[in-house]
Amino acid sequence: MTGAVLALEAVTVRLRGRIVLDRVSLAVPAGAVFALLGRNGAGKTTAFRCLVGMHRPDEGRALLFGQDAWRHRATAMARLGIVPEESDVPLDMTSRGLAAFSAALYPRWDAAGFAARLRRLAISETTPFGKLSRGHKTQVLITAALAGRPDALILDDPTLGFDVIARRDVLVELVRDLADRGTTTLIATHDIAAVERLASHVGVLSGGRLVLSGELEAIKAEFGRHGDGPLRMHDDRPVALEDVFAAVVSGAQEAA
Amino acid sequence: MTGAFVIARHEVAERWRLWPLALGLGWLPLLPARLVGDDGVVTSASLYGLMCASWIAAIAIGMSLIGRPLHDGQLAFYFARPIRGAAIAGGKLLGGVIVVAGIELVLCAPVAAHFGSLSCVALAMVPAALCFGMGLAAGVLVRSRSRWFLADAVGLGGFALELRWITALDVYERDDRVWYALIAAGIAALFAAALTSVAVGRTDRERAHAALSLTLWPILIAASAVIAVAALA
Numbered sequence: 001m002t003g004a005v006l007a008l009e010a011v012t013v014r015l016r017g018r019i020v021l022d023r024v025s026l027a028v029p030a031g032a033v034f035a036l037l038g039r040n041g042a043g044k045t046t047a048f049r050c051l052v053g054m055h056r057p058d059e060g061r062a063l064l065f066g067q068d069a070w071r072h073r074a075t076a077m078a079r080l081g082i083v084p085e086e087s088d089v090p091l092d093m094t095s096r097g098l099a100a101f102s103a104a105l106y107p108r109w110d111a112a113g114f115a116a117r118l119r120r121l122a123i124s125e126t127t128p129f130g131k132l133s134r135g136h137k138t139q140v141l142i143t144a145a146l147a148g149r150p151d152a153l154i155l156d157d158p159t160l161g162f163d164v165i166a167r168r169d170v171l172v173e174l175v176r177d178l179a180d181r182g183t184t185t186l187i188a189t190h191d192i193a194a195v196e197r198l199a200s201h202v203g204v205l206s207g208g209r210l211v212l213s214g215e216l217e218a219i220k221a222e223f224g225r226h227g228d229g230p231l232r233m234h235d236d237r238p239v240a241l242e243d244v245f246a247a248v249v250s251g252a253q254e255a256a
Numbered sequence: 257m258t259g260a261f262v263i264a265r266h267e268v269a270e271r272w273r274l275w276p277l278a279l280g281l282g283w284l285p286l287l288p289a290r291l292v293g294d295d296g297v298v299t300s301a302s303l304y305g306l307m308c309a310s311w312i313a314a315i316a317i318g319m320s321l322i323g324r325p326l327h328d329g330q331l332a333f334y335f336a337r338p339i340r341g342a343a344i345a346g347g348k349l350l351g352g353v354i355v356v357a358g359i360e361l362v363l364c365a366p367v368a369a370h371f372g373s374l375s376c377v378a379l380a381m382v383p384a385a386l387c388f389g390m391g392l393a394a395g396v397l398v399r400s401r402s403r404w405f406l407a408d409a410v411g412l413g414g415f416a417l418e419l420r421w422i423t424a425l426d427v428y429e430r431d432d433r434v435w436y437a438l439i440a441a442g443i444a445a446l447f448a449a450a451l452t453s454v455a456v457g458r459t460d461r462e463r464a465h466a467a468l469s470l471t472l473w474p475i476l477i478a479a480s481a482v483i484a485v486a487a488l489a
Contacts (some may be wrong), residue, residue, distance in 0.1 A: 016462075053457045054335050074259075077338035088333040090270060103264045105337050 004087040005030050005152050005184040006158065013046050020046045022208040024062065027052060028152075033178060033185045035195040035216075038205035044188040047205070051186070052082055065151070078106060081084055081145030081183075085156040087137040091130030091245055100149070101142035114147035117123050121173070121210050134214070135166045142170070146177055152184040159191055167191060171198065192242045204245060204251035212244075219244060259339030261346035267321065267351025274313070274355065278362040281309060286366055303367065307380055310363045314384040318391020319398070321352045322454055324466075327399035331332045331459045345454035349392075349447060356388045357381065364462025371405040386439060391474060396453050400465035407466075411473030418480050434487045441479035445472055 002026035013021040028034040038044050038218055049055040050062040051075025062069040064076040086158045089098060096119060118125055121143075123136050138158050155174075159167040169195045178185055180197070189195060191218065195202065195216075202219055204212040212219065223244045231241045285302035325331045336342045364377045373382055427434050448474035457464025 049459070052336060054332060055462075056463070073335070074338050074340040074343075077336065082336045084332060086295065086329070088330050088336070090266075090330065090333065091272065093266075100261060101266060102337070104258055105339060 003030070003127070004028055004063065005065060006034075006154070006186055007063040008047060008050065008060065009063065011047070011057040011062060012059040013043075013044070013049055013050065013055065014058050016106075021050070021057070022207050024208070024210045025060075026203050026207070026210055026213055028184060028186050030184055031182055032201045033187065033199045034203065035199035035202040036186060036188045036203045036205060037190075037192065037195065038188070039249060042205040043208045044154055044205055046092045048154055048186075048188065050078070052080065078108075079146070079151040081148055081150035081153045083138065083145050083155045083158045085160055085188075086157075087129060087141060089129045089137070089141070092128050094128050095124040095143075097126075098129075098140065098144055102144055102148065108149040110149055112145045114143055117146070119141045135162060135170065138162075138170060139173070142174060142177075146181070146183075150183060152186070153178075154189040155185065155189075157188045157190065158207075159189060159194075174198070192245060195242050202241070204248050206249045207251065210246045211252040212215050216241070220256060223247070259351055260336075260343040260350060262333060263339070263344060263347025264351035267348055268354050270315070271355050274317075277363060278310075278313075278359045281306070282363045283364040285387050286370055289370075303376070306363060306367065307383075310360055310380050311387040312381055313359055313363075314387035315391035315394070316391075317352055317356055317359075318388040319395035320391075321348055322394065322450055323391055323395020323397075323399035326396060326457075326459070326461055326464055331454070334460050341408060341455035341458060342451070345451040348454060349451060351383075352388060352392070356384055360384050360474065362417055379446065382439065385443050386446075389443050389450070392450035396450070396465055396468045400461040402462040402465040404462070404465040404469045407469040407473070411469060411477070415473065415476055416479070416482075418477055422480065422484045425484060425488065431487055434483060435484045438480060441483060442476065445475040445479065446474060448472075 006028040008021075008024050010023045010025050011021050012019065013024055024043070024047060026034075026047075028038075028089065032081065034207065036047065037042050038207075050057050051064065051069055053062070053069040053071075053076070056070045064072065065079060067076060069076065093101070099114050100113060101212070103111060107218050116176050118140065123139060129137060129140070141157075142158065145155075153192075158174075162170065171191070177183075187195075187198065199216050201214065202212070202216045203210055203214075205245050220241065222237050223239050285299075285306050288299075319435075322331075325333075331344075335341070339347075360380045361377060364380050368374050368376050422434075423436075449468045452471040453464045453468040458469040458483065
């Protein structure tokens with residue numbers, strides 16, 4: 001785990017007597033785009049909440065920039081951008097208000113970049129969050145997360161519930177920004193096609209357990225090995241991540 | 257401290273609608289006097305009504321400050337930013353205190369100006385602080401919906417028994433300051449519990465409720481016992 005920007009070390013979380021994460025260990029190396037896949041309720045959001053120091057693991061520990069996320073959350077947050085699954089911004093706060101709020105907290109806040117990105121996306125800075133569309137809320141949150149010039153970015157299913165076009169717009173913008181900055185990124189999403197374009201590493205959570213983790217190309221190569229790979233491919237078509245995901249999750253469910 | 261002040265400013269700004277409302281309500285007890293031109297019609301009932309309204313407002317502000325965002329997941333907005341837990345709790349509390357004190361002042365200002373006395377403000381402020389503290393605790397208790405509710409029931413029962421014991425000792429007849437001290441201890445315990453609830457519980461409802469209960473009842477019961485024993489001595 002040494003050298004990982006974001007890491008979970010044998011993290012177990014129980015919520016109301018139910019095991020939500022079961023000895024999960026993962027490491028996101030510097031500069032990687034790590035996609036965490038899993039069905040609804042697999043434990044992705046809980047893993048993220050542990051990583052950002054909002055939830056204390058019952059066992060194990062979460063590390064942010066090599067430090068315990070629960071104990072050093074506040075200092076680490078200045079280097080981390082977060083886009084939650086659901087917007088948590090107060091409904092009457094405007095994008096301009098969010099920028100003013102954030103500018104006081106982030107030493108590297110890029111006010112000009114924040115305003116320019118919103119202009120490019122044609123999002124009003126004076127509309128309260130409660131009146132923004134879901135897509136615009138997410139874009140403002142991504143813009144705010146990037147404006148803090150983070151060393152790492154955590155995105156919890158930012159395109160959940162979007163139609164195909166809106167999802168593509170968000171991800172294309174994101175890909176452009178990530179490529180420009182080389183920011184270490186951890187993203188949870190159900191959009192496997194986007195993961196194939198975005199991610200360098202992939203992890204799969206199933207029933208609170210990490211059942212697969214590694215570099216995307218290595219995983220695809222392993223699963224697509226002609227004839228004797230886990231997917232038992234018998235033709236030369238390239239293996240799709242969707243097939244790997246389905247095989248791993250159904251295998252894990254059968255084993256459970 | 258920057259984070260605490262940013263949050264306090266945000267909490268005050270978020271409740272700006274309360275200020276003109278309080279200004280309007282503050283004039284209500286004086287309205288009959290203005291209409292008939294007789295100061296004698298400013299009745300005690302309307303003044304008590306004004307006080308009760310201000311205390312209800314203090315409870316509502318307290319409940320909305322921590323309990324509601326804890327339930328709605330909006331505390332994550334603060335915890336996802338580089339602000340220490342104590343600063344988040346302190347900022348929210350500071351913002352709430354500014355709003356409650358300001359609302360009390362604005363509510364009482366017309367009556368205080370009419371009678372040329374600030375006693376109305378002083379009378380309203382201490383119960384308002386207690387109501388605000390109770391609102392903070394009640395907000396977490398009601399909105400967290402956790403099993404720590406049982407601990408609160410036990411703590412409340414223990415505190416009620418202790419109050420009964422203090423009353424039976426007749427210490428308040430010897431010295432009014434006993435009750436003032438008890439009220440001050442109550443306010444301090446409620447504020448400390450609310451601070452701990454946010455700083456330790458963060459966005460976890462059950463943990464926040466546990467922190468509140470484990471801070472509130474021991475402080476309240478121990479402080480009350482110390483005050484009673486000190487009064488007897």
